[in-house]
Amino acid sequence: MDQADPQWKEEQARADRVTESIKRTIGRLENEIGAVRSEAHEIRKHFWDEVTVNFSTFDDIQETYFSMKQQADLLAERERTERHSAEYVDKLKRLADSPYFGRIDFREQGERKAESIYLGIASYREEGSDEFLVYDWRAPVSSLYYDYPPGPAEYETPSGVVSGELELKRQFIIKGGRIRYMFDTGVTIGDELLQQVLSRTSDSAMRSIVATIQREQNRIIRNDRSRMLIVQGAAGSGKTSAALQRVAYLLYRYRGTLSSDQMVLFSPNPMFNSYVSSVLPELGEANMIQTTFQDYLELRLGKQFRVEDAYDQLEYVLTREGDACYKTRLAAIRFKSSSGYLALIQAYLRSLETSGMMFRPVKFRGRTIVSASAIAEKFYGLDRSIRLANRIELVKEWLLEQVKAFEQAQKSEAWVEEEMQYMNRTDYQRAYAKLRAKRRHLTRATFDDAEAERDLLAEAIVNTELKPVRARIRVLRFVDAKGLYRRLHADPDLAASLAQDAPLPEEWPAIAELTVRMIDEGRLLYEDATPFLYLNERLKGFRVNTNVRHVLIDEVQDYTPFQLEFLKWLFPRARMTALGDMNQSIHAQDSVLEEGDPLTRLYGPEQTEWIRLTRSYRSTREIVEFTRAMIEGGSEIEPFNRSGEKPSVLIVHDKETLHRRIGESLERFMREGYESAAVICRTAAESEEAYAALADKLPVRLVTKHTPQFEKGICVIPAYLAKGVEFDAVLIYNASEDVYARESERRLFYTACTRAMHALHVFAVGRPCRFLAEVPAETYRLEQFV
Numbered sequence: 101m102d103q104a105d106p107q108w109k110e111e112q113a114r115a116d117r118v119t120e121s122i123k124r125t126i127g128r129l130e131n132e133i134g135a136v137r138s139e140a141h142e143i144r145k146h147f148w149d150e151v152t153v154n155f156s157t158f159d160d161i162q163e164t165y166f167s168m169k170q171q172a173d174l175l176a177e178r179e180r181t182e183r184h185s186a187e188y189v190d191k192l193k194r195l196a197d198s199p200y201f202g203r204i205d206f207r208e209q210g211e212r213k214a215e216s217i218y219l220g221i222a223s224y225r226e227e228g229s230d231e232f233l234v235y236d237w238r239a240p241v242s243s244l245y246y247d248y249p250p251g252p253a254e255y256e257t258p259s260g261v262v263s264g265e266l267e268l269k270r271q272f273i274i275k276g277g278r279i280r281y282m283f284d285t286g287v288t289i290g291d292e293l294l295q296q297v298l299s300r301t302s303d304s305a306m307r308s309i310v311a312t313i314q315r316e317q318n319r320i321i322r323n324d325r326s327r328m329l330i331v332q333g334a335a336g337s338g339k340t341s342a343a344l345q346r347v348a349y350l351l352y353r354y355r356g357t358l359s360s361d362q363m364v365l366f367s368p369n370p371m372f373n374s375y376v377s378s379v380l381p382e383l384g385e386a387n388m389i390q391t392t393f394q395d396y397l398e399l400r401l402g403k404q405f406r407v408e409d410a411y412d413q414l415e416y417v418l419t420r421e422g423d424a425c426y427k428t429r430l431a432a433i434r435f436k437s438s439s440g441y442l443a444l445i446q447a448y449l450r451s452l453e454t455s456g457m458m459f460r461p462v463k464f465r466g467r468t469i470v471s472a473s474a475i476a477e478k479f480y481g482l483d484r485s486i487r488l489a490n491r492i493e494l495v496k497e498w499l500l501e502q503v504k505a506f507e508q509a510q511k512s513e514a515w516v517e518e519e520m521q522y523m524n525r526t527d528y529q530r531a532y533a534k535l536r537a538k539r540r541h542l543t544r545a546t547f548d549d550a551e552a553e554r555d556l557l558a559e560a561i562v563n564t565e566l567k568p569v570r571a572r573i574r575v576l577r578f579v580d581a582k583g584l585y586r587r588l589h590a591d592p593d594l595a596a597s598l599a600q601d602a603p604l605p606e607e608w609p610a611i612a613e614l615t616v617r618m619i620d621e622g623r624l625l626y627e628d629a630t631p632f633l634y635l636n637e638r639l640k641g642f643r644v645n646t647n648v649r650h651v652l653i654d655e656v657q658d659y660t661p662f663q664l665e666f667l668k669w670l671f672p673r674a675r676m677t678a679l680g681d682m683n684q685s686i687h688a689q690d691s692v693l694e695e696g697d698p699l700t701r702l703y704g705p706e707q708t709e710w711i712r713l714t715r716s717y718r719s720t721r722e723i724v725e726f727t728r729a730m731i732e733g734g735s736e737i738e739p740f741n742r743s744g745e746k747p748s749v750l751i752v753h754d755k756e757t758l759h760r761r762i763g764e765s766l767e768r769f770m771r772e773g774y775e776s777a778a779v780i781c782r783t784a785a786e787s788e789e790a791y792a793a794l795a796d797k798l799p800v801r802l803v804t805k806h807t808p809q810f811e812k813g814i815c816v817i818p819a820y821l822a823k824g825v826e827f828d829a830v831l832i833y834n835a836s837e838d839v840y841a842r843e844s845e846r847r848l849f850y851t852a853c854t855r856a857m858h859a860l861h862v863f864a865v866g867r868p869c870r871f872l873a874e875v876p877a878e879t880y881r882l883e884q885f886v
């Protein structure tokens with residue numbers, strides 16, 4: 101449709117009316133905010149004038165308290181009103197620029213006339229009017245827009261299903277109040293608009309997809325039945341986008357009972373956090389909590405061990421093939437990430453209920469207050485039906501009592517006498533004042549009594565000195581989780597006797613030896629971090645977070661069954677949304693998305709729902725046709741109909757030519773107006789090499805695991821850090837057969853190539869790797885440079 105069309109004119113006239121109305125409301129609200137702000141200012145200024153302060157009697161104190169509280173409440177109320185109105189004004193300003201993106205005409209069954217419903221990022225109606233000029237995209241009726249082409253349609257409301265006929269579906273792009281594009285859609289929604297949206301160059305960050313959400317994505321966004329929602333979707337199929345829209349939807353659907361700090365998104369790395377952080381604010385919502393699993397591990401284990409991170413583990417796998425322990429390490433990663441190892445640890449925990457617990461003695465100044473064996477005796481003397489963690493709690497109380505008895509006995513020890521001699525006057529008086537406060541019956545006369553005085557001071561000294569002992573007991577330091585984990589590896593019979601259902605891998609003796617060596621060096625390998633933490637928490641009682649109601653895990657294929665089990669324990673009141681693509685699992689372990697389906701087992705099939713996404717929106721048809729040929733089952737991936745140039749495979753014979761050609765491609769991409777390009781490398785070391793070769797000719801940035809911010813421009817990045825993000829143009833640094841030599845790197849390579857939106861250049865020094873050899877020749881252009 102073009103601007104001369106009478107319908108276009110009609111729509112523009114309506115858009116003008118709506119924007120004018122919104123602007124009027126903004127003006128009115130801004131005045132109101134001004135008034136409330138100055139009222140709050142006045143309250144603050146005259147706060148004490150309005151408060152009667154009198155502390156003479158109990159009644160006066162009470163009155164003072166109430167009058168202060170009244171003033172404070174008044175102030176808080178004004179501040180709240182101001183904040184809410186300001187937030188609403190921000191939302192309205194966005195609406196004034198682009199009030200809506202869709203219109204549906206829906207005729208409800210039994211009605212003669214259809215109602216026109218306009219959809220935008222928030223609802224809007226004029227004050228005093230019942231008519232919604234704009235409906236929030238999350239309102240029940242709005243789902244018609246996403247779910248149906250014109251024809252019979254229905255939508256769910258809290259009070260039941262509403263059926264009828266969708267007579268029109270129209271899409272708009274409105275900017276600055278002007279309609280830029282307008283389409284009526286036929287069969288599927290959004291194709292034309294989606295074309296528009298997808299063909300532009302990338303911003304520095306991810307955007308909301310509110311105007312073009314697809315039907316399958318809408319199922320993810322509005323799903324509020326299942327405890328566990330698993331989304332298995334092809335690269336670029338909109339998993340992350342749908343997850344973020346889902347957060348916005350849930351905040352709307354459960355407004356008043358659900359807030360953004362009750363939702364947590366687990367991201368693959370900190371840079372990804374910054375990449376997605378503007379989507380929710382763009383929709384006028386506050387961001388959920390964003391974190392990484394690594395952050396959590398560091399927080400919990402960082403004091404006890406030097407914990408290897410996921411990237412160092414991956415770098416090891418990719419670069420240290422010649423290492424003496426390489427095979428052992430690979431076997432360790434595979435086994436320790438499996439459900440079999442989880443079962444082994446669970447069997448170990450069960451066995452500890454009857455025997456084998458390890459404790460550390462409670463000591464003070466080199467003397468044992470309670471020995472490890474006495475603790476064990478107490479522990480196993482307790483009723484065996486009590487859970488491990490509860491028994492440990494009881495032992496804790498018992499130990500504190502033992503320390504109390506010990507404290508009494510210590511008062512007459514020589515060291516106490518000695519300490520007393522060294523006490524200066526201030527310490528002395530302070531100790532006395534403290535004791536006096538504690539024991540109100542203490543009188544001056546008692547203090548004069550030398551014997552009593554000595555006794556009291558001795559008590560104070562012993563008490564202070566024993567504080568750290570009690571603190572250690574309270575944090576359960578007497579439970580030797582490290583020793584227990586070590587023993588599982590050090591005692592060859594133990595693991596074998598526990599692993600009855602799932603046999604140990606044949607490399608177990610070597611794995612066990614490696615783990616013991618690491619623990620003795622104060623180190624914990626990444627594959628041991630979560631299992632160790634799991635054992636520790638199950639023994640000591642999980643520190644759970646009951647506030648969180650929704651946990652979203654992106655790139656779930658890179659999690660182990662352990663980590664997922666862990667998150668389930670950690671957030672006992674949360675629903676989980678797990679999004680992933682098994683073709684993008686980059687670690688050496690089996691992916692949870694395929695290995696015996698541990699994801700479904702987590703909450704059981706009744707509470708679990710799977711949604712599959714097969715359409716890829718990120719890349720052009722040509723790029724999808726090229727990349728999908730690299731993976732098994734790739735033919736199921738459907739490209740969205742958007743064309744671009746064919747990917748290029750460029751073969752060079754030396755690094756010098758490689759760097760020159762990469763430089764030329766990059767210059768061309770920038771000339772063509774691409775805003776972001778990435779030279780994707782296999783490892784951190786290769787990234788450094790590429791960066792060193794390119795940095796003096798081009799404005800490139802090197803991305804490392806510490807890079808916090810996603811920015812546009814050109815970057816050099818290892819493949820595993822490019823997970824989840826996208827670039828207008830991607831250049832694979834060196835896809836030669838000696839670089840990507842192993843079958844196990846297929847998915848890493850695929851992940852790297854699928855980051856490209858519009859252009860993909862794959863370089864290879866010498867013969868290209870096997871993954872390229874398998875791709876049909878007609879899907880790419882081959883260039884050779886001598």
Ligand SMILES: Nc1ncnc2c1ncn2[C@@H]1O[C@H](COP(=O)(O)OP(=O)(O)OP(=O)(O)O)[C@@H](O)[C@H]1O
Pocket residue numbers: 294297298307309312313314317333334335336337338339340341342681684717718823824825826854
């Ligand atoms: N319905 C949609 N409308 C417009 N753009 C979309 C839609 N769905 C996805 N996209 C775009 O496709 C690109 C890929 O989306 P997203 O990153 O969410 O996919 P993903 O499945 O998480 O990808 P990956 O697994 O490869 O990281 C993004 O640019 C996103 O904006």
